[in-house]
Amino acid sequence: xxxxxxxxxxxxxxxxxxxxxxxxxxxxxxxxxxxxxxxxxxxxxxxxxxxxxxxxxxxxxxxxxxxxxxxxxxxxxxxxxxxxxxxxxxxxxxxxxxxxxxxxxxxxxxxxxxxxxxxxxxxxxxxxxxxxxxxxxxxxxxxxxxxxxxxxxxxxxxxxxxxxxxxxxxxxxxxxxxxxxxxxxxxxxxxxxxxxxxxxxxxxxxxxxxxxxxxxxxxxxx
Amino acid sequence: xxxxxxxxxxxxxxxxxxxxxxxxxxxxxxxxxxxxxxxxxxxxxxxxxxxxxxxxxxxxxxxxxxxxxxxxxxxxxxxxxxxxxxxxxxxxxxxxxxxxxxxxxxxxxxxxxxxxxxxxx
Ligand SMILES: [Zn+2]
Numbered sequence: 400x401x402x403x404x405x406x407x408x409x410x411x412x413x414x415x416x417x418x419x420x421x422x423x424x425x426x427x428x429x430x431x432x433x434x435x436x437x438x439x440x441x442x443x444x445x446x447x448x449x450x451x452x453x454x455x456x457x458x459x460x461x462x463x464x465x466x467x468x469x470x471x472x473x474x475x476x477x478x479x480x481x482x483x484x485x486x487x488x489x490x491x492x493x494x495x496x497x498x499x500x501x502x503x504x505x506x507x508x509x510x511x512x513x514x515x516x517x518x519x520x521x522x523x524x525x526x527x528x529x530x531x532x533x534x535x536x537x538x539x540x541x542x543x544x545x546x547x548x549x550x551x552x553x554x555x556x557x558x559x560x561x562x563x564x565x566x567x568x569x570x571x572x573x574x575x576x577x578x579x580x581x582x583x584x585x586x587x588x589x590x591x592x593x594x595x596x597x598x599x600x601x602x603x604x605x606x607x608x609x610x611x612x613x614x615x616x617x618x619x620x621x
Numbered sequence: 622x623x624x625x626x627x628x629x630x631x632x633x634x635x636x637x638x639x640x641x642x643x644x645x646x647x648x649x650x651x652x653x654x655x656x657x658x659x660x661x662x663x664x665x666x667x668x669x670x671x672x673x674x675x676x677x678x679x680x681x682x683x684x685x686x687x688x689x690x691x692x693x694x695x696x697x698x699x700x701x702x703x704x705x706x707x708x709x710x711x712x713x714x715x716x717x718x719x720x721x722x723x724x725x726x727x728x729x730x731x732x733x734x735x736x737x738x739x740x741x742x
Contacts, residue, residue, distance in 0.1 A: 445667070447649055451722030453622050456706055456714055457645065457729060458736070486737075488667075591721065 400569070403427055405434040407511035407547070409502065409534050411490060411526040412443040413468035414585040419552045420515055421475050421578040422571025423614045428476050436509050437472055438481040440530055443588070445487040450587040463587050471584035474577060481505065490529035498529075499536035506537060511547045514538065518553035518617055521561060527554070538621055550616040558617075565615035575611055622716070625705050627680050633713040634678035634688070637730060644671045644697065645729040667727075670734050673697065678730075688715055688728060699728040 406427060408416045416437045427433035442461035449455045455463040465482065472480055483505065485493065506514060519531030531551060538549055553562060571578060583593045599607035649665035674693035681687045682700070690697040701717035711733060717726035729735065 445647075445649075447724040449718075449722060449724065453704070453718070453722055456622060456716070457647070457724075457727050458714075 400426060400430060402431045403433045404512040405436070405510065407506065407509045407514045408435070408437045409440070409505075409514060409516040409530065410437075411440045411485075411517075411524075411530040412446075412487065413439055413464045414443070414471070414582070414588050415439075415517075415527070416468075417471050417475070417578070417581045417585060419517075420614060421471075421581045422574045422612075423515075423569050423616075424475050424477065425574045425577060426569060426571060434479075435475070435477045436479040436481065436511065437468075437477050438483055438505055438509070439468060440483045440485045440490060441487040441526065442482065443487050446588060448588045448590075450590060454587055460587070464585070467585045467587060471581040474581040474584055479509075481509075488526060490533070491525045493529075495533060495536060498533040499540065502533055502537035503540045506541065506547065507545075513548045513550060515550045515552070515616065518551035518558070518562070518619070521553035521555040521558045523554055535619065535621065538619075546621070549619040549621065551619045552615070553617055562617055566618040567616040569614045571612055571614055575608075578611060622704050622706050625680075625684065625686050625703060625715070627683075627686065629707070630680045630686070630688070630705055630713070630715070633707045634680060634690070634730075636710055637675040637690075637713075637732075638677050639675065640732060641672060641674050643731050643734045644673055645669050645727065645731075645735050646671070646697065646699070647724075647727040649724060649726075670737065685717060686715075690730075697728070699726055701726050702728070 406424065408420055410416045410419065424435050428435060443464045444461045446460055449460060469480060514534065516534040517527040517531040519528050519535055522528050522531055538546060550567065582589050596607055647667035650663060676691040676693060678688065678690040684703065686702045687700040688702060699715065702715045703718055704716045706714040712731035715728045716724060719725055
């Protein structure tokens with residue numbers, strides 16, 4: 400595992416950061432004392448899951464998810480959280496130029512050694528793809544000698560076929576329980592997922608274990 | 622949030638009569654809802670802060686419920702409504718939630734605009 404000074408996670412929805420990189424973050428922190436900033440473009444305002452029974456409505460969901468993200472970040476040991484103020488589901492309709500300029504500012508200000516985001520075009524949800532695309536554009540605008548590394552998460556089933564095997568795979572082994580704890584902190588969204596995942600892990604389901612245990616990234620060459 | 626009580630909803634709808642209100646209307650089957658022919662297909666949409674002048678509104682049906690609002694320029698219609706929340710003389714939120722509590726339809730009516738941007742502090 401490379402030593403990183405500071406990791407910046409740039410993701411559109413509260414919970415993306417946890418699923419994508421909880422173990423990676425915790426391992427870097429433990430091993431090298433890496434500083435970690437999480438920046439969330441939206442608050443997942445348009446989520447369909449409000450808990451069962453509901454703990455939120457359409458108007459209070461962003462407040463609930465902000466709180467949940469703070470709780471998950473605490474589990475992961477995140478040092479700083481930033482909310483970038485976009486609205487769920489609308490990212491692909493913003494001007495790419497505007498979002499890229501904004502993200503460039505955020506990256507320059509945080510000054511990380513590594514940025515992690517979604518791989519544009521292979522991340523299923525339009526907000527995921529739009530975030531990846533805006534981060535790539537933002538990174539291109541940073542002079543090469545100041546530019547951090549960029550690692551991306553591809554989640555589409557076609558990913559390996561399209562861009563090859565991931566360049567990096569962390570076996571987060573010992574950190575699985577804490578990752579599950581961080582996932583569970585996104586309570587309004589993850590009640591069902593947490594219950595099913597725990598049950599499958601208890602049954603020894605290998606796919607579920609692999610899904611939680613191996614965090615894979617593709618190095619993005621700009 | 623409570624299960625819809627038709628009387629309470631009708632009373633709330635009546636308070637919007639003759640008023641200009643803001644509407645948040647939304648339908649969704651979720652962004653991860655369906656893979657059709659191996660391809661991902663979400664359906665849905667939303668309108669936030671549309672302004673309409675209400676002539677009258679009615680609730681109909683029996684769990685799930687339907688609500689229709691006749692407006693100065695046309696109509697608003699929603700079905701599959703199961704739950705509601707209200708703030709007296711200000712807002713009425715109507716939702717359709719499925720068995721797992723997942724949202725499928727939302728119709729929110731308010732005399733004050735819904736929040737747009739997000740507080741980034
Ligand atoms: Zn997401």
